[in-house]
Amino acid sequence: MSLNFLEGNEAIAYGAMAAGCRFFAGYPITPATTVFNTMLKLLPPEGGVCLQGEDEIASIGFCLGASMAGLKCLTATSGPGISLYSEQISFAIGSEIPLVIVDVQRLGPSTGSATRGADGDIQFLQWGNSGGLPVIVLAPSDVGDCYLLTMYAFNLSETYRVPVFIAANKEISMTRETVDLSALPRPTVVERKTANADAPFLPFATAGDQKVPDFLPIGGDRIVRQTSSTHGPDGYITTDPQVIGDAIERMQAKLTDEIDRFTFYTEDPADGADTLIIAYGVTARAARVAGRNAAAAGTPVSLLTLKTLWPVPEALIREKAAPYKRIIVPEMNLGQYVREIQRVLADKKVEFVGRMDGSLIPPSMIEEVIYNG
Amino acid sequence: MDSLLNTQRPPVFCPGCAHERVVHALDKAFSQMGLAGNQVAIVSDIGCSGLFDTFFNTHAFHGLHGRALTYATGLKMARPDLHVVVTMGDGGLGIGGAHLLSACRRNLDLTLLVLNNFNYGMTGGQCSSTTPPGAVVGSGFLNQLEKPIDVCQVAGAAGAPDVRRASSYQKDLPEVMAGAIGFKGFSVIDMWGVCPGRYTKRNPLSPKAIEASLAGMPPAAGFAEANARREYGEHYRELAAGQKRQTEPSGMAKTCEPPFSGRREILILGKAGQRIVTAAEIMGLSGIAAGLHASQKSDYPITVLRGHSVSELILSDDPIDYTGISNPDVVIALADEGVARRKKQLENLTGNPLLIREKSIAVPDCAARIVEADFKAQKIKPQDWALAGLALLARRGGIVTGDMLAAGLAARFKGDVLASAAELVNRVEDAV
Numbered sequence: 181m182s183l184n185f186l187e188g189n190e191a192i193a194y195g196a197m198a199a200g201c202r203f204f205a206g207y208p209i210t211p212a213t214t215v216f217n218t219m220l221k222l223l224p225p226e227g228g229v230c231l232q233g234e235d236e237i238a239s240i241g242f243c244l245g246a247s248m249a250g251l252k253c254l255t256a257t258s259g260p261g262i263s264l265y266s267e268q269i270s271f272a273i274g275s276e277i278p279l280v281i282v283d284v285q286r287l288g289p290s291t292g293s294a295t296r297g298a299d300g301d302i303q304f305l306q307w308g309n310s311g312g313l314p315v316i317v318l319a320p321s322d323v324g325d326c327y328l329l330t331m332y333a334f335n336l337s338e339t340y341r342v343p344v345f346i347a348a349n350k351e352i353s354m355t356r357e358t359v360d361l362s363a364l365p366r367p368t369v370v371e372r373k374t375a376n377a378d379a380p381f382l383p384f385a386t387a388g389d390q391k392v393p394d395f396l397p398i399g400g401d402r403i404v405r406q407t408s409s410t411h412g413p414d415g416y417i418t419t420d421p422q423v424i425g426d427a428i429e430r431m432q433a434k435l436t437d438e439i440d441r442f443t444f445y446t447e448d449p450a451d452g453a454d455t456l457i458i459a460y461g462v463t464a465r466a467a468r469v470a471g472r473n474a475a476a477a478g479t480p481v482s483l484l485t486l487k488t489l490w491p492v493p494e495a496l497i498r499e500k501a502a503p504y505k506r507i508i509v510p511e512m513n514l515g516q517y518v519r520e521i522q523r524v525l526a527d528k529k530v531e532f533v534g535r536m537d538g539s540l541i542p543p544s545m546i547e548e549v550i551y552n553g
Numbered sequence: 554m555d556s557l558l559n560t561q562r563p564p565v566f567c568p569g570c571a572h573e574r575v576v577h578a579l580d581k582a583f584s585q586m587g588l589a590g591n592q593v594a595i596v597s598d599i600g601c602s603g604l605f606d607t608f609f610n611t612h613a614f615h616g617l618h619g620r621a622l623t624y625a626t627g628l629k630m631a632r633p634d635l636h637v638v639v640t641m642g643d644g645g646l647g648i649g650g651a652h653l654l655s656a657c658r659r660n661l662d663l664t665l666l667v668l669n670n671f672n673y674g675m676t677g678g679q680c681s682s683t684t685p686p687g688a689v690v691g692s693g694f695l696n697q698l699e700k701p702i703d704v705c706q707v708a709g710a711a712g713a714p715d716v717r718r719a720s721s722y723q724k725d726l727p728e729v730m731a732g733a734i735g736f737k738g739f740s741v742i743d744m745w746g747v748c749p750g751r752y753t754k755r756n757p758l759s760p761k762a763i764e765a766s767l768a769g770m771p772p773a774a775g776f777a778e779a780n781a782r783r784e785y786g787e788h789y790r791e792l793a794a795g796q797k798r799q800t801e802p803s804g805m806a807k808t809c810e811p812p813f814s815g816r817r818e819i820l821i822l823g824k825a826g827q828r829i830v831t832a833a834e835i836m837g838l839s840g841i842a843a844g845l846h847a848s849q850k851s852d853y854p855i856t857v858l859r860g861h862s863v864s865e866l867i868l869s870d871d872p873i874d875y876t877g878i879s880n881p882d883v884v885i886a887l888a889d890e891g892v893a894r895r896k897k898q899l900e901n902l903t904g905n906p907l908l909i910r911e912k913s914i915a916v917p918d919c920a921a922r923i924v925e926a927d928f929k930a931q932k933i934k935p936q937d938w939a940l941a942g943l944a945l946l947a948r949r950g951g952i953v954t955g956d957m958l959a960a961g962l963a964a965r966f967k968g969d970v971l972a973s974a975a976e977l978v979n980r981v982e983d984a985v
């Protein structure tokens with residue numbers, strides 16, 4: 181064992197480099213700034229580009245340009261910055277521009293508390309842009325997750341040509357902790373699929389049941405069009421309802437049909453338990469302690485930690501919850517993801533325990549619900 | 554060189570629109586420069602100027618209103634050899650004002666064509682940032698209240714080295730454009746033109762009137778000398794190549810034994826400037842040297858040179874799940890600011906933890922084994938108190954040993970800094 185003592189944000193940056201990231205742009209904001217700081221040390225000497233935009237809108241705009249030029253791109257911000265990213269996020273979704281976006285969540289609403297943690301953006305990351313198409317959101321629980329999920333985020337972003345979010349939290353991103361980087365089970369790095377050089381190129385064409393268009397970079401030998409307007413396979417504006425509808429459905433199906441391929445989770449099952457805690461992020465760690473304490477006190481409780489939050493891994497949640505009578509969902513907000521759990525597990529008793537005051541949910545708060553409901 | 558116009562998609566502007574003349578002038582400029590379609594990217598935004606990319610057989614990137622310069626910046630940094638031409642109306646200019654200023658300051662090799670027709674043509678002829686106060690527009694009286702901006706003066710003041718004023722009707726427009734595209738750095742052309750669909754319905758404006766007005770404007774070329782400097786991308790790559798490479802950290806191996814099993818929580822209460830965060834990191838590294846897991850959380854105000862600085866450290870032989878500290882095993886109190894920040898936590902201490910306190914720092918009544926240390930009398934500077942506190946803790950040996958601390962210091966510091974830290978650790982006197 182060879183341990184490093186890293187912040188979550190540093191691990192995100194190292195994970196990005198390991199995934200082949202070559203471009204970063206961001207605007208300073210606590211608690212995300214140390215992602216920028218680390219990328220600024222790592223990228224330029226490797227021939228990559230790290231820029232500080234004049235604002236968040238510019239920063240993500242730089243990334244969209246560089247991504248269409250063929251580079252793997254990363255940006256990092258917090259809730260106030262995600263608000264400013266919004267129109268560019270919907271552009272990336274609707275025009276299939278790969279990008280990894282880190283949201284180091286801090287206590288809101290609005291500018292809120294810069295140095296206090298929260299999981300208040302969990303619905304916002306999925307729905308906080310125009311159009312309502314799905315995105316991928318991955319939630320790290322610890323520093324090792326920050327590294328690995330960032331690698332997976334790049335792979336997924338390249339595979340599906342979508343923005344992929346890392347839903348971090350100040351409590352992970354700015355907490356320094358031990359991690360054995362050499363022992364992390366890194367995935368194979370995935371590159372975006374490029375178009376066949378012999379065939380005519382249409383930037384948004386898909387053949388047969390292909391769900392993701394092949395990519396060619398702007399600036400390459402063959403001419404490429406990109407547009408934020410509703411477009412046909414040729415990248416020009418279309419008003420044909422059939423063409424529009426087919427593309428929208430394809431962009432939804434490319435994620436919802438494949439969710440099983442990127443449903444990341446861990447489980448801590450307990451023999452004889454009738455209660456399952458479903459948690460994510462840093463709160464899953466308090467839930468693990470609560471489960472251990474409850475088991476020691478004679479009340480075994482199981483834990484399912486979700487690392488993929490969006491699209492909602494419904495099949496996994498149904499399968500894992502099936503043996504249990506009671507479900508507990510703890511969150512550092514007023515009850516956001518619990519809505520999804522209640523929707524998926526409509527036939528079960530789902531209890532929520534939340535906190536939104538900038539403090540971690542301690543194991544004792546979860547134990548209280550375990551014992552007293 | 555052949556025309557780059559897209560014969561499949563001829564311009565669709567209103568009859569008499571100045572934009573159409575600009576389309577043909579731009580095509581001539583590309584031809585004069587001998588550019589092929591794959592050597593050019595046209596980046597556009599929303600509005601009638603946003604249609605430009607569709608009329609050319611070049612790379613194209615059409616995005617959100619006012620944000621074209623942001624995409625162009627990413628594109629150009631990723632593809633330095635590409636000729637990136639940005640089209641924008643006076644609408645995009647207003648909504649994307651911050652991007653214009655930054656592009657001027659940056660001097661990345663982009664060419665910005667402002668198709669300035671003094672109103673928002675596509676949405677009903679509302680006023681824009683360049684509408685004269687006397688014009689009759691779709692925004693009622695609102696344009697009477699605001700002064701129009703002169704794109705050239707703004708761009709020049711913001712640092713653009715190549716600023717050009719032009720009429721969409723002037724004969725040498727292709728040459729003006731070719732000059733801007735060929736310029737190595739950021740170029741802006743403020744191109745005035747007529748919007749027959751909206752503006753000239755209610756406002757008398759003709760090519761001749763535009764020519765006369767332009768003649769009365771301050772010269773744009775005057776910024777060339779004052780703003781002449783290196784192109785951003787080339788300069789960036791030169792500076793980037795000189796940065797020291799940094800690889801993924803390799804981690805620390807276990808070199809000594811921990812003095813305990815289980816989990817220990819340490820709370821360090823100090824103030825800005827006392828190197829509290831660094832001391833806690835050293836303590837974490839000391840734990841790693843003994844094969845322990847560690848977590849460190851810090852709490853300090855945004856004004857980093859004033860106020861409390863508190864670090865929480867956990868050492869454990871198992872991986873750490875919950876990173877919060879409820880009841881510390883050790884408290885090191887080094888400043889009133891830190892003590893005040895955690896007053897409640899101190900008052901609620903249980904289990905009789907060790908509390909090392911600098912003699913001058915008062916702590917509230919609490920259930921702890923209080924140990925006093927007179928760092929002032931030992932002439933230890935306040936910025937070294939945190940390390941001195943660690944040294945005293947290591948003397949006691951229950952949580953951190955001398956070997957662990959030595960290894961932690963060696964992992965964090967080098968050379969003279971390490972030597973003086975080690976000297977301090979040896980010199981600090983045991984608590985009274």
